[in-house]
Amino acid sequence: MPSEATEAGMVRTYLDWLAALPWAEPEPRAIDITAARQVLDEDHYGLTKIKQRIIEFLAVRKLAPQGKAPILCFAGPPGVGKTSLGQSIARAMGRPFAHVSLGGVHDEAEIRGHRRTYIGAMPGNIIQAIRKARARDCVMMLDEIDKMGAGVQGDPSAAMLEVLDPEQNGAFRDNYLGVPFDLSRVVFITTANMLENIPGPLRDRMEIIELASYTENEKFEIARRYLVRRELEANGLLETQAGVADEALRHIIRDYTREAGVRSLQREIGRVLRHVAVRIADGSATQMQIATADLAAILGQPRFENDVAMRTALPGVATGLAWTPVGGDILFIEATSYPGKGGLILTGQLGDVMRESVQAALSLVKHRAAELGIDPKKLSEVDIHVHVPAGATPKDGPSAGVAMFTALVSLLTNRSVNSDTAMTGEISLRGLVLPVGGIKEKIIAAASAGITRVMLPARNRRDYEDIPAEVREKLQFVWLERVDEAIATALEPEAAPAASAG
Numbered sequence: 001m002p003s004e005a006t007e008a009g010m011v012r013t014y015l016d017w018l019a020a021l022p023w024a025e026p027e028p029r030a031i032d033i034t035a036a037r038q039v040l041d042e043d044h045y046g047l048t049k050i051k052q053r054i055i056e057f058l059a060v061r062k063l064a065p066q067g068k069a070p071i072l073c074f075a076g077p078p079g080v081g082k083t084s085l086g087q088s089i090a091r092a093m094g095r096p097f098a099h100v101s102l103g104g105v106h107d108e109a110e111i112r113g114h115r116r117t118y119i120g121a122m123p124g125n126i127i128q129a130i131r132k133a134r135a136r137d138c139v140m141m142l143d144e145i146d147k148m149g150a151g152v153q154g155d156p157s158a159a160m161l162e163v164l165d166p167e168q169n170g171a172f173r174d175n176y177l178g179v180p181f182d183l184s185r186v187v188f189i190t191t192a193n194m195l196e197n198i199p200g201p202l203r204d205r206m207e208i209i210e211l212a213s214y215t216e217n218e219k220f221e222i223a224r225r226y227l228v229r230r231e232l233e234a235n236g237l238l239e240t241q242a243g244v245a246d247e248a249l250r251h252i253i254r255d256y257t258r259e260a261g262v263r264s265l266q267r268e269i270g271r272v273l274r275h276v277a278v279r280i281a282d283g284s285a286t287q288m289q290i291a292t293a294d295l296a297a298i299l300g301q302p303r304f305e306n307d308v309a310m311r312t313a314l315p316g317v318a319t320g321l322a323w324t325p326v327g328g329d330i331l332f333i334e335a336t337s338y339p340g341k342g343g344l345i346l347t348g349q350l351g352d353v354m355r356e357s358v359q360a361a362l363s364l365v366k367h368r369a370a371e372l373g374i375d376p377k378k379l380s381e382v383d384i385h386v387h388v389p390a391g392a393t394p395k396d397g398p399s400a401g402v403a404m405f406t407a408l409v410s411l412l413t414n415r416s417v418n419s420d421t422a423m424t425g426e427i428s429l430r431g432l433v434l435p436v437g438g439i440k441e442k443i444i445a446a447a448s449a450g451i452t453r454v455m456l457p458a459r460n461r462r463d464y465e466d467i468p469a470e471v472r473e474k475l476q477f478v479w480l481e482r483v484d485e486a487i488a489t490a491l492e493p494e495a496a497p498a499a500s501a502g
């Protein structure tokens with residue numbers, strides 16, 4: 001064929017691809033468990049249970065290299081080390097690391113490739129990653145598998161099913177290659193923020209390992225032992241030239257970041273150290289230790305402050321606890337009333353379940369008005385408005401029931417809610433408090449927001465063991481069977497001055 005022919009270029013590229021792929025049977029690689037343990041500890045602080053699970057996984061791979069390995073899925077909020085754990089596993093196994101980002105992929109061809117008849121056809125990103133890693137037994141991280149969506153071009157999760165299925169992936173068919181490629185020796189690891197978004201059949205094939213938010217102390221230790229060193233290196237500084245005082249690190253964690261992981265923390269430490277780098281580079285200093293007093297000048301005014309007391313000062317506001325894919329959070333439920341006819345207005349982008357839960361809370365208040373010391377006549381003479389601020393973020397779920405009920409009773413009895421107390425729990429129409437999910441994340445968030453007392457459903461007692469000891473010590477736990485107990489615990493006894501009502 002003449003080399004000017006359009007076909008020739010296409011054939012050449014195709015042959016290039018075929019020749020570049022690692023077809024040969026990979027050399028067996030021994031796994032040294034002791035060394036692997038060391039690698040994991042070198043790269044990550046803490047995460048004891050997760051490292052233990054990874055070691056078990058490696059031990060099984062060592063004893064049965066040809067056996068079917070489970071596919072690990074690291075699930076958790078952003079910045080807790082999911083992607084970097086995958087890199088560590090590759091290092092511990094002594095294999096190349098391949099990274100495939102699945103976020104935003106919604107075309108099957110991105111996984112499986114385009115047929116060669118298309119102009120500019122390319123293999124899918126699995127085969128591309130194999131070529132980059134130059135190994136058929138690499139560790140392949142399929143990052144953000146929960147953010148893959150079906151589009152008009154077909155469903156990529158169907159192709160992913162084939163990739164991850166040990167029965168089928170021995171002969172994976174990429175549309176571009178047109179010949180089967182053996183993926184059975186690849187060690188697949190996936191990550192996700194939100195397990196609910198992974199299609200069932202796919203989730204079924206994976207072994208889920210959940211990573212939780214870090215507590216303040218864990219962040220401090222990670223910063224002290226890892227992040228400062230990494231940022232020194234990244235900014236061309238030596239440990240003898242610059243450092244950050246322990247107290248200053250705690251301030252950065254508390255006042256300049258509010259996150260589940262440590263990504264912004266690392267960024268802020270980087271900013272502080274770049275400030276030092278300028279001083280050293282221009283010769284105005286040879287050595288600098290950053291103290292707490294220097295932070296405002298470098299990072300600006302503290303970005304986060306404890307505003308719970310201020311926001312719950314008036315009757316009608318209760319502090320709830322929420323679970324989100326980026327970690328736990330506190331949220332305020334605000335209720336106010338004005339003359340009307342017993343109506344209810346809801347704002348703050350509440351989902352259907354949350355709207356119903358406000359209605360249930362209000363019915364419960366009406367039903368028990370007499371016991372609660374509320375004049376039933378008053379209820380029919382006012383309209384009630386319930387708002388959950390941070391209006392731009394949609395909120396849903398039944399777990400704010402107790403907080404809704406408490407906010408309403410607080411409003412109608414003019415007793416404010418204790419500002420040290422936060423609560424979570426679903427309510428039934430009969431006034432029972434039902435268990436909810438995400439307890440561990442919610443409690444870690446409560447502690448870092450300065451809450452000292454939490455009210456939880458009694459049936460969530462089984463989750464108590466999961467809460468880090470450091471956080472448990474900071475908090476007083478109140479276990480609720482019925483909503484009345486929430487009122488007795490959370491509301492300040494005496495009525496606030498009438499002027500502040502509403």
Ligand SMILES: Nc1ncnc2c1ncn2[C@@H]1O[C@H](COP(=O)(O)OP(=O)(O)OP(=O)(O)O)[C@@H](O)[C@H]1O
Binds near residue numbers: 076
């Ligand atoms: N326990 C830890 N010890 C040391 N460093 C850590 C630890 N946890 C996280 N890091 C560091 O924090 C940074 C962010 O982690 P990583 O990128 O792995 O987060 P991720 O969980 O993949 O987040 P996302 O869901 O946003 O992708 C990395 O530099 C990582 O090394």
Ligand SMILES: [Mg+2]
Binds near residue numbers: 082083084143191
């Ligand atoms: Mg990641």
